[in-house]
Amino acid sequence: MPEIPAGQSRTVLSLEEYRDEVLALVSGPTPAETVSTADPRALLGRVLADDVTSRAPVPAFANSAMDGYAVRWADLAVGASLHVVAEIAAGDRQDPTLGRGECAQIMTGAPLPRDADTVVPVEATRPAGATVTITQLPAHGRGAHVRGAGEDLAAGDTVCPAGTTLDPAWLAAVAAAGCPEVSVRRRPVLGIAATGDELVPAGSELARGQIYESNGTHLAATAVRLGAEVAATTVIPDDEDRFVAALDELSAGCDLVVLSGGVSVGVHDVARIVLGEQADGTFRHVRVQPGKPQGWARWRGRVPVLALPGNPVSTAVSFELFGRPVLDRMLGRPAAPLGRAVAAHGWSSPPGRRQLVPVRLSSDADGRLLAQPAHRRGSASHMVTSLAGADALAEVPEDTIDVVEGDVLTTRSLR
Numbered sequence: 477m478p479e480i481p482a483g484q485s486r487t488v489l490s491l492e493e494y495r496d497e498v499l500a501l502v503s504g505p506t507p508a509e510t511v512s513t514a515d516p517r518a519l520l521g522r523v524l525a526d527d528v529t530s531r532a533p534v535p536a537f538a539n540s541a542m543d544g545y546a547v548r549w550a551d552l553a554v555g556a557s558l559h560v561v562a563e564i565a566a567g568d569r570q571d572p573t574l575g576r577g578e579c580a581q582i583m584t585g586a587p588l589p590r591d592a593d594t595v596v597p598v599e600a601t602r603p604a605g606a607t608v609t610i611t612q613l614p615a616h617g618r619g620a621h622v623r624g625a626g627e628d629l630a631a632g633d634t635v636c637p638a639g640t641t642l643d644p645a646w647l648a649a650v651a652a653a654g655c656p657e658v659s660v661r662r663r664p665v666l667g668i669a670a671t672g673d674e675l676v677p678a679g680s681e682l683a684r685g686q687i688y689e690s691n692g693t694h695l696a697a698t699a700v701r702l703g704a705e706v707a708a709t710t711v712i713p714d715d716e717d718r719f720v721a722a723l724d725e726l727s728a729g730c731d732l733v734v735l736s737g738g739v740s741v742g743v744h745d746v747a748r749i750v751l752g753e754q755a756d757g758t759f760r761h762v763r764v765q766p767g768k769p770q771g772w773a774r775w776r777g778r779v780p781v782l783a784l785p786g787n788p789v790s791t792a793v794s795f796e797l798f799g800r801p802v803l804d805r806m807l808g809r810p811a812a813p814l815g816r817a818v819a820a821h822g823w824s825s826p827p828g829r830r831q832l833v834p835v836r837l838s839s840d841a842d843g844r845l846l847a848q849p850a851h852r853r854g855s856a857s858h859m860v861t862s863l864a865g866a867d868a869l870a871e872v873p874e875d876t877i878d879v880v881e882g883d884v885l886t887t888r889s890l891r
């Protein structure tokens with residue numbers, strides 16, 4: 477049996493110090509690849525490797541914002557009757573000539589005739605056969621209800637900068653700018669393994685001492701949501717030889733391996749033992765709660781491995797704090813901004829450790845964002861269901877032992 481290092485002998489680091497240490501596991505973003513914009517499902521959640529610029533002005537041409545009449549401002553007066561010489565629908569290519577006293581019936585989105593400068597909505601007119609009488613002048617004067625070419629974007633403008641995660645609104649902007657393809661980062665490929673003899677899959681009968689595995693599910697789903705590809709999610713028993721074999725298999729073709737469990741000081745904490753002895757693994761205590769024991773290594777000197785503590789909330793919080801920044805670096809994307817919320821009620825926090833509490837967010841009558849611990853019993857690292865329904869992690873500073881109702885806390889969105 478290898479000698480077990482006392483937990484206390486590990487170097488103790490702050491959240492930021494340990495995050496910077498694991499960030500050094502990756503040198504930079506994954507290579508770029510070109511993806512067609514034809515199927516938005518293929519691009520949702522992908523991260524741009526290069527700026528996207530507009531091929532054409534948006535709108536591409538001056539057009540009508542209303543169903544009504546395209547007119548020359550100089551012809552307008554209440555009671556004036558104009559001769560309707562054309563009808564222009566959206567998609568029409570015609571550009572009818574309008575002389576003095578002439579107008580064209582026009583639909584929303586249709587190109588404005590070169591000779592017109594203003595649109596009068598149909599509600600401000602009284603049509604009668606081939607003429608229309610103006611009953612009300614547009615309040616905005618000349619140019620009213622005309623959407624100018626390039627008002628939204630000029631040709632060559634940056635629509636979407638490198639590092640952007642493509643969500644539905646960004647995808648719509650890229651589509652409107654007419655880009656047939658974009659350059660995105662290759663999805664980082666993750667191998668995920670939960671370690672522990674006690675873990676069995678859902679559907680099995682639980683023998684004494686066994687529990688249903690849930691960390692692998694949480695890690696895999698989070699990684700996919702953050703833009704990674706999960707090559708495999710597996711369970712490794714607390715057996716050193718099987719751990720080595722499983723890691724060899726899992727790490728082949730992966731950019732990153734994420735493990736849960738076995739990083740503490742128990743005699744079966746196989747991740748710490750094998751990574752420590754065979755991969756020059758580095759094991760730390762981080763001044764956070766949950767998520768204190770952490771480890772990292774390069775398997776076979778090559779593939780980065782994050783070894784996260786096994787308590788379910790610890791695993792989830794650790795991945796947010798340390799896995800997510802590594803993925804962000806691989807994707808060339810900036811960290812998500814932090815938020816602020818007010819404690820909805822008081823709770824206690826351990827001295828000397830920054831507490832990260834899964835919270836639900838809501839607004840009070842004054843519009844303040846309130847943070848309410850997601851589990852009725854507050855924060856404890858084994859309560860897996862406290863994560864469900866949590867919108868964010870609220871941070872309690874290291875030197876605070878009593879959170880008081882109304883305290884302003886930093887939040888990290890889980891959405």
Ligand SMILES: Nc1nc2c(c(=O)[nH]1)N[C@H]1C(S)=C(S)[C@@H](COP(=O)(O)OP(=O)(O)OC[C@H]3O[C@@H](n4cnc5c(N)ncnc54)[C@H](O)[C@@H]3O)O[C@H]1N2
Nearest residue numbers: 483670689690691692737738739740768785786787788790
């Ligand atoms: N003597 C000490 N014991 C412990 C310390 C310490 O400093 N000294 N630290 C505690 C803290 S804090 C944490 S966090 C845990 C971390 O332990 P491990 O990473 O070794 O995790 P395990 O022992 O494997 O599991 C902990 C807990 O979580 C359950 N678990 C594990 N994996 C899964 C999974 N995939 N799905 C669901 N649940 C899982 C496991 O059954 C245990 O109950 O160590 C403390 N101990």
Ligand code: MOO
Nearest residue numbers: 766767768790857
């Ligand atoms: O670090 Mo452990 O996660 O507090 O329970």
